Amino acid sequence: MSLIEVNDLTVKFYTKEGVVTAVDDLSYRIERGEKFGVVGESGAGKSVTALSLMRLIESPGRIESGEILFKGEDLLQMSEEELREIRGNEIAMIFQDAQTALNPVYTVGEQISEAIRHHLDYDDEEAKERTIQLLDRVGIPEAEARYSDYPHEFSGGMQQRAVIAMALSCDPDLLLCDEPTTALDVTIEAQILEEIEELADEFDTAIQLITHDLGVVAEVCDRVMVMYAGKPVEKAPVEDLYYDPKHPYTVGLMSSIPRIGDERERLQTIPGTMPDLVELPSGCSFHPRCPFAEEACTRKEPPLLDPETGEPERGLESPTEHTAACLEYTGALKEGVDYSVEIRDPDADDDTEAAVANPNARSHRRTESNANPESESDD
Amino acid sequence: MRRIYESDALHRDDEPFTPREKDSSYKIQAMRSVDSTALSRRVLPQGLRHRAVSVTVSTPQEEYAVGEPIPFRVTLRNPLPVPVAIPTRSPLLWAWKVDGFAEAAEIQLHDPPDEEGELVLDRGERKRVTKRWDQLFRVSDSEWEPAEPGEHTISAEINVEDPVGKGLAGETTVRIVPEEEAERTETE
Numbered sequence: 001m002s003l004i005e006v007n008d009l010t011v012k013f014y015t016k017e018g019v020v021t022a023v024d025d026l027s028y029r030i031e032r033g034e035k036f037g038v039v040g041e042s043g044a045g046k047s048v049t050a051l052s053l054m055r056l057i058e059s060p061g062r063i064e065s066g067e068i069l070f071k072g073e074d075l076l077q078m079s080e081e082e083l084r085e086i087r088g089n090e091i092a093m094i095f096q097d098a099q100t101a102l103n104p105v106y107t108v109g110e111q112i113s114e115a116i117r118h119h120l121d122y123d124d125e126e127a128k129e130r131t132i133q134l135l136d137r138v139g140i141p142e143a144e145a146r147y148s149d150y151p152h153e154f155s156g157g158m159q160q161r162a163v164i165a166m167a168l169s170c171d172p173d174l175l176l177c178d179e180p181t182t183a184l185d186v187t188i189e190a191q192i193l194e195e196i197e198e199l200a201d202e203f204d205t206a207i208q209l210i211t212h213d214l215g216v217v218a219e220v221c222d223r224v225m226v227m228y229a230g231k232p233v234e235k236a237p238v239e240d241l242y243y244d245p246k247h248p249y250t251v252g253l254m255s256s257i258p259r260i261g262d263e264r265e266r267l268q269t270i271p272g273t274m275p276d277l278v279e280l281p282s283g284c285s286f287h288p289r290c291p292f293a294e295e296a297c298t299r300k301e302p303p304l305l306d307p308e309t310g311e312p313e314r315g316l317e318s319p320t321e322h323t324a325a326c327l328e329y330t331g332a333l334k335e336g337v338d339y340s341v342e343i344r345d346p347d348a349d350d351d352t353e354a355a356v357a358n359p360n361a362r363s364h365r366r367t368e369s370n371a372n373p374e375s376e377s378d379d
Numbered sequence: 380m381r382r383i384y385e386s387d388a389l390h391r392d393d394e395p396f397t398p399r400e401k402d403s404s405y406k407i408q409a410m411r412s413v414d415s416t417a418l419s420r421r422v423l424p425q426g427l428r429h430r431a432v433s434v435t436v437s438t439p440q441e442e443y444a445v446g447e448p449i450p451f452r453v454t455l456r457n458p459l460p461v462p463v464a465i466p467t468r469s470p471l472l473w474a475w476k477v478d479g480f481a482e483a484a485e486i487q488l489h490d491p492p493d494e495e496g497e498l499v500l501d502r503g504e505r506k507r508v509t510k511r512w513d514q515l516f517r518v519s520d521s522e523w524e525p526a527e528p529g530e531h532t533i534s535a536e537i538n539v540e541d542p543v544g545k546g547l548a549g550e551t552t553v554r555i556v557p558e559e560e561a562e563r564t565e566t567e
Contacts, residue, residue: 012489012491014470014471014472014491014496016472016498016506016508017508018508018510019471019488019489060470062470062491062492064489064490064491064492065490279510279511281513282513282515282517282523283523298513298515298523299515299522299523299524300521300522300523301520301521301522302521303521
């Protein structure tokens, strides 16, 4: 049994402008101790997905359908009290904006020890001791003195670390990290990521890491899901995704990573922006921005498919499965997608390069376009 | 004191950003110290709320060539000087339809929870929402089909029982014409 299984989750916000479909028919699973990455642009539904796992979606948002099975029990059917036992204890979350996550009228130490007292039945002294240990562990200097500081006395990075300490306080089974290191500088980012990884290995904690930093995903995660406009467009083990991306959106994301020594004058981007979730384009939501889009893409929305066989994903994916939601793999595209993946240094994940080589020259078919023959000889 | 728009010093034309004529006959007022939405909810009779609020749908053109996206604007307007709250059947406050199909889909797209919602329009509020119909009908969860040339009705209605009877619906008709015909009309 997986630690958490999300089946056909749909989250909608009923606003005056219309219905915002933030998450549409999303399914995935995370095993115990697994590090699962969720990537995508802003507005892809990553944070809403994480918040729904904690049932923290606020009005006008609604979880319209689906189930979230945590250790076999559906979180959506639980009472508020039952859920409170799980929140912070078995499933913890590192929120994106630490300043908002912390309560300004309580000291940082008190906020962390409250969770420890509530969930672990520690007395005041023990809880304080553990909090100080945690603060020290996430790299807050003079943790004992800082225990009784208020959030405004902490810098942005320290607030973020305090939130991380809070999430780690009860040794959760699942840790939802919503861009945990966005506010931190790179040295602290590396430390924190290392800390999170260590925790995952030590206590068999599963991690759902939400980020737009593809480098972080490559470093930390085992498996990745790429989201676009509330839907998953590609799911794959991290190596497959970087060395052999199958969805044009993933290819676009990869090629927009700036690289040292790149001779291009301008950075490569994916043209356009994420569509308005109130009004999604017909067919494949990515078609208005896709360099390979054809008329069929405006008429048919592809499900997640196995790129080799073209078979739709059956139930929940196996940990090694690679699926992508592109019509190319149903054989419905006349011209096909054409890009090449250039691998510069096979020893380091970060140096993997995926570039849209020439979207106009569509002579290659999918099987030939996976890897550049020249780069293979370099390996 | 003479106001600038009362003098003839300003040259008015249709360019954007030029000030509009001031309409002094209509002035929005409300008691700021009172929660006027809650008050209006208790005091204003349902019938009056329905009569006051209007829904209109408009498109920039009446004719569009096949395949050309059709932009349209839905305007919900409350001309009253007090806020108006209209209870709706579900949290889905209003919907747009093409030829009677909600959001141009032959399938049910939304399954809102079984509870009431409320559309609140502030005093004098005019809520404008711009949408686009790509001339496609969604025929299944994953498939779309193009609309036939001819007349199509784009409508919008507030999610209440019998919106047309209560005057909480609006519609407009557009014609989809084959490309050659559209070009001919343009040259004429």
